[in-house]
Amino acid sequence: MARLTNCITMMDEGIGRMSQIVPQMPAAEARLCRLMLMVSTSLEEELEFKLKPHKLNHSEFLTLMILYSRPDGSSTPGELCEFATQGATNMTRIANALVKRGLITRGASEEDRRRVLIRITPAGRRFVLKMLPPMFPRVATMFAGFSDNDKRNLSRLLRKLAHNLDQLSETSHP
Amino acid sequence: MARLTNCITMMDEGIGRMSQIVPQMPAAEARLCRLMLMVSTSLEEELEFKLKPHKLNHSEFLTLMILYSRPDGSSTPGELCEFATQGATNMTRIANALVKRGLITRGASEEDRRRVLIRITPAGRRFVLKMLPPMFPRVATMFAGFSDNDKRNLSRLLRKLAHNLDQLSETSHP
């Protein structure tokens, strides 16, 4: 049996036994939580596997992609922290790494010179365009056997979950 | 707008622009990947938030739960590594931490004395029973507004995704 499937089986049995001991437990929801965490860990590993040859880690890749997909190819550290969900400390390190490789530049903004402007370089764009296509088959294979309806449904449910999570974090750690 | 929702909006726009530049990109699948990663990161934070007061991190909690849910309350380091998806190095540290708190014991197995037997203590069981219930409302709230059908569907789709991920990792890094 394969790794993830194996873990999921164990999890199912474990939660089954737990919910006999602690009947108030929301067993179905707990299962979904564990499923989410396990599957996404594995998904992340799968993507990292394609990044490693390029000596990129996940957050460097993500930062680069955010910059690429901006209309003007630029952003500020603060914005990048927000969208890549990284702390400022870490973003500094990420930016340092990408600047050293010549994939982005970092300079003072013209309008508001407090701000630092981070901008993807032509070399950065070429790099992305070269490394991206080999990832496509892998991403497509992950969702093999998913009907269009399955994909729509998964998207809908994840967004709904995201909405609930936002509510939760707003009320308890605002 | 809330944090996650905000990030998702940006992601949608970003992938929209990317798929105009690189039309072969499997845009729907890429969106689902990003959604999975973002949502599960947030979900994990939400759970950690409830663990922090108990000075437990996610993998310590998981290890403890695995032990609790075993019929005999015990396991071996190797097995725990597998089901908690942790390296041996890390499991040693986790076990050290839990032993120090008196929540588990670690001793040589009787039958096969190569093996180490890790076993949850009565104090460990009490600890779990005390800390678990306060997490329930949080977990339930995450899936507020999910019909039974939604939950079944999400479970089905995540398991399908898990299956595909297993296939992927078996063929490419076996």
Next chain:
DNA sequence: ACCTTTTATTTCACTGGTGAAATATGACTT
């Protein structure tokens, strides 16, 4: 001109996790 605020950065100590190599132990094979 002065004060406040925003923004970015750096530094430091820390947590959490990885990977590789070395060591120990004892089971299994022959």
Next chain:
DNA sequence: AAGTCATATTTCACCAGTGAAATAAAAGGT
């Protein structure tokens, strides 16, 4: 009995990320 294998652990150097505090720089309000 000797050799091989499996298991667990430790150690070491490392990567990735956090949180808090200190510093810098300049915008904006008064």
